[in-house]
Amino acid sequence: MLTFTPEQRRRFAADIDGEYQPKTKKPIVLVGLMGSGKTALGKRLAVALGLSFVDSDTIIEKKSGLLIRNIFEISGEAKFREMEHKTILSNLKSSPVILSTGGGAFCNPKTRAAIKTHAISVWLDAKPTDLLHRIGNTSSRPLLNAGDPLQILSDLRQQRMADYQQAELHVKTGRHSLRLSMKKILNILEQNSYIEAVSDKNDK
Ligand code: S3P
Numbered sequence: 001m002l003t004f005t006p007e008q009r010r011r012f013a014a015d016i017d018g019e020y021q022p023k024t025k026k027p028i029v030l031v032g033l034m035g036s037g038k039t040a041l042g043k044r045l046a047v048a049l050g051l052s053f054v055d056s057d058t059i060i061e062k063k064s065g066l067l068i069r070n071i072f073e074i075s076g077e078a079k080f081r082e083m084e085h086k087t088i089l090s091n092l093k094s095s096p097v098i099l100s101t102g103g104g105a106f107c108n109p110k111t112r113a114a115i116k117t118h119a120i121s122v123w124l125d126a127k128p129t130d131l132l133h134r135i136g137n138t139s140s141r142p143l144l145n146a147g148d149p150l151q152i153l154s155d156l157r158q159q160r161m162a163d164y165q166q167a168e169l170h171v172k173t174g175r176h177s178l179r180l181s182m183k184k185i186l187n188i189l190e191q192n193s194y195i196e197a198v199s200d201k202n203d204k
Pocket of ligand 1: 032033034035038057068101102103104105140141142143
């Protein structure tokens with residue numbers, strides 16, 4: 001679980017309009033391609049709802065003492081997917097959290113099935129050019145270093161689309177600001193009765 005400093009909380013809170021609280025005890029799991037905003041938006045969503053935030057890649061790196069790209073180099077992708085599956089599974093069964101997953105997690109049938117059973121899944125979606133714009137430096141993403149990153153992202157989007165479409169909720173993050181994407185995520189969660197607005201304390 002990541003704990004935020006007061007300064008981070010203030011920064012994240014600046015991108016959140018309104019006050020909300022969860023109405024569900026299920027974890028909210030963010031899925032989607034690299035660069036779709038899962039980590040940045042997940043942190044803000046956790047602050048908005050007063051929940052803990054976990055990021056499967058960060059947990060894997062902390063536990064193994066290795067960077068994701070080194071795990072791919074040393075042990076290969078299949079081993080990484082196994083570690084990812086175990087990490088996600090163990091966080092689905094703890095108290096309600098916001099869980100940000102690595103881009104391929106929801107495309108592993110076992111992991112997807114577990115998320116669909118135990119959590120609310122939100123697919124964050126953007127075009128490959130927008131994803132790459134947000135990613136910037138691709139050196140920490142091993143899958144993007146095997147050729148032209150834009151082409152790889154386009155191919156991955158095609159290959160993974162049918163998996164991501166199985167997520168319960170769909171939010172297009174495009175090149176939107178974090179504030180606008182947060183608004184869209186909070187709106188869709190509220191429309192589906194997973195969260196509710198907390199009435200303004202100043203209201204009579
Ligand atoms: C991957 C996405 C990465 C990381 C790994 C594999 C993928 O996470 O899990 O490099 O298969 O799309 P982010 O989506 O957080 O970049």
